[in-house]
Amino acid sequence: MLRGSGLRPTRQRMALAGILYAKGNRHISAEGLHEEAMSAKVPVSLATVYNTLHQFTEAGLLREVAVDGSKTYFDTNVTDHHHFFVEDDNQVIDIPEGGMGVGDIPEPPPGYEITRVDVVVRLRRVR
Amino acid sequence: MLRGSGLRPTRQRMALAGILYAKGNRHISAEGLHEEAMSAKVPVSLATVYNTLHQFTEAGLLREVAVDGSKTYFDTNVTDHHHFFVEDDNQVIDIPEGGMGVGDIPEPPPGYEITRVDVVVRLRRVR
DNA sequence: ATTTGTGCAAATCGTTTGCATCTGA
DNA sequence: TCAGATGCAAACGATTTGCACAAAT
Numbered sequence: 685m686l687r688g689s690g691l692r693p694t695r696q697r698m699a700l701a702g703i704l705y706a707k708g709n710r711h712i713s714a715e716g717l718h719e720e721a722m723s724a725k726v727p728v729s730l731a732t733v734y735n736t737l738h739q740f741t742e743a744g745l746l747r748e749v750a751v752d753g754s755k756t757y758f759d760t761n762v763t764d765h766h767h768f769f770v771e772d773d774n775q776v777i778d779i780p781e782g783g784m785g786v787g788d789i790p791e792p793p794p795g796y797e798i799t800r801v802d803v804v805v806r807l808r809r810v811r
Numbered sequence: 812m813l814r815g816s817g818l819r820p821t822r823q824r825m826a827l828a829g830i831l832y833a834k835g836n837r838h839i840s841a842e843g844l845h846e847e848a849m850s851a852k853v854p855v856s857l858a859t860v861y862n863t864l865h866q867f868t869e870a871g872l873l874r875e876v877a878v879d880g881s882k883t884y885f886d887t888n889v890t891d892h893h894h895f896f897v898e899d900d901n902q903v904i905d906i907p908e909g910g911m912g913v914g915d916i917p918e919p920p921p922g923y924e925i926t927r928v929d930v931v932v933r934l935r936r937v938r
Numbered sequence: 939a940t941t942t943g944t945g946c947a948a949a950t951c952g953t954t955t956g957c958a959t960c961t962g963a
Numbered sequence: 964t965c966a967g968a969t970g971c972a973a974a975c976g977a978t979t980t981g982c983a984c985a986a987a988t
Contacts, residue, residue, distance in 0.1 A: 692962065694968060714953080729970045734953065750931070752877040754952065754978080768919065771926065779917050787914045789932065790906050792895065796934040799898065803930050804877070805916065807923040819987060821943060841978080856945045861978065881953080881977065 689743035699726040700736050704746075709761040711749060711776035717758075751776055751804050766803035779805065816870035826853040827863050831873075836888040838876060838903035844885075876903055878931050893930035906932065 686693040686701065703720050704710065712720075718733045728736075737758050740746040749757040751769040757776050759767075766784060768777040784803065792798050813820040813828065830847050831837065839847075845860045855863075864885050867873040876884040878896040884903050886894075893911060895904040911930070919925050 692967070694962070696969070731954080731971075732969055735968080748879075750877065750879040752875075754881070756952085768923075770923065777920070784915050784917045786911075786930065788911050790911045792932070792934050793904070795937055796895075796897065797937050799933045799935045801930065801932050803928065805919070805925055806927045806929065807919050808926045810922055810924050819942065821987070823944070842976095854945095858946075858979080859944055862943080883977085 685745075689740075689745060691739060691743060696726070696728045696732050697736055697739075699724070700728065700733065701740075701745075704740075704760055709759070709778060711757045711759050711767075711778075713755045713757055715755075749776055750802065752806075766805070768805050768807050770807045770809070772809045779803075812872075816867075816872060818866055818870060823853070823855045823859055824863055824866075826851070827855065827860065828867075828872075831867075831887055836886070836905060838884045838886050838894075838905075840882045840884055842882075877929065878903055879933075893932070895932050895934050897934045897936070899936050906930075 686697055691697060700717065700721060703717065703724060703726075704712070714730065714733050714737055717737070718728065718730050721728050721733065737746060741748055741758065744762060745760075747759045747762045749759045749767060751757065751767065752771070753774050755774070759776070759778075761778055763781060765781045766779045768779055769775070770777065784805075786801055786803060789798070789801060813824055818824060827844065827848060830844065830851060830853075831839070841857065841860050841864055844864070845855065845857050848855050848860065864873065868875055868885065871889060872887075874886045874889045876886045876894060878884065878894065879898070880901050882901070886903070886905075888905055890908060892908045893906045895906055896902070897904065911932075916925070916928060
C-alpha cells in the first residue's frame with residue numbers, strides 16, 4: 685500500500701498505517717494518533733506523525749477535514765461524503781454516503797473551478 | 812446597537828463596529844481588523860480586537876466562519892448563507908442567499924439536535 | 939463608587955522547521 | 964552507498980490569559 689503510493693515502508697509509517705486502518709473509518713488528530721502510537725508501544729515523534737499524516741494525505745490515503753476548532757482532523761474515509769460535528773466534544777462523525785445530497789451547486793465565479801464541496805452539520809447534545 | 816446587545820458602547824467597540832459595518836458584508840480575521848483599525852488611527856490592542864469579535868459573535872452581531880486554514884474568520888452577514896473559499900489566497904466569499912440549496916438534511920443521531928449546516932464550496936483559480 | 943473594559947506582555951496551543959543522526963533500497 | 968526518513972528541540976503564528984490601569988454607568 686505504501687509502496688504503491690511511492691512512500692518507503694518504514695517502521696513508523698507501517699505502524700501508523702496499522703493504527704489508522706485497523707478499525708474502520710476514523711477521524712483523528714495528529715496528537716490523537718501520536719498518543720495511540722505511544723500507548724501501542726510504537727515510539728514515534730510528533731513531528732513524524734505530522735509528516736506522515738501529510739504524506740498520506742498527499743498520497744490520497746487520507747483526507748483532511750476542516751471543521752471548526754483549531755485542530756486539524758484526518759479522515760481515513762476518502763470517498764465522497766460529509767460530516768456531523770458535535771460541538772460539545774469536538775467529535776467528527778461521517779454522514780453515511782447518500783444520506784444527504786447537496787442541492788443546486790452554484791456557479792463558481794469566473795476564473796475559478798470547484799475543487800470540493802464540504803458540508804458540516806453542526807450538532808449539540810439535547811439537554 | 813451595542814446597548815441593545817448589552818454591551819457598553821466604549822470608544823474601541825464603537826470604532827471597531829464602525830469599521831466592520833461600514834462597507835457591506837465582510838469576512839475578516841482578528842489580525843485583519845486590527846490592522847484596519849491601526850491604519851484608521853484607532854489604536855486598539857490585539858487582545859481587545861479578539862475580545863470584541865467574540866463578544867459581538869455571542870451577541871449575534873457576527874458569525875464565525877469555519878473554513879480551512881488556521882485563521883478564524885468573522886462574517887458580518889449573519890443571515891443563513893454559505894461560502895466559497897478560494898484556496899489560493901484564503902479568501903472567503905458569500906454564496907448569495909438562495910444561490911444554493913442543501914438537499915436532504917440527514918437525521919441527526921438520537922440525542923442530538925442540529926444547530927447549523929455549513930457548506931463550503933472550495934475553489935481554485937483556473938490556470 | 940462600582941463595575942466593566944482595555945492594554946501589555948507573558949503564556950499556551952497546535953503545528954512547522956532546522957539539522958544531526960539513522961535506515962531502507 | 965546515500966537519498967530519504969526520523970527525532971529532538973527550538974521556532975512559529977494565532978489566540979488566550981493575568982493583572983494593573985482606565986473608562987463607563
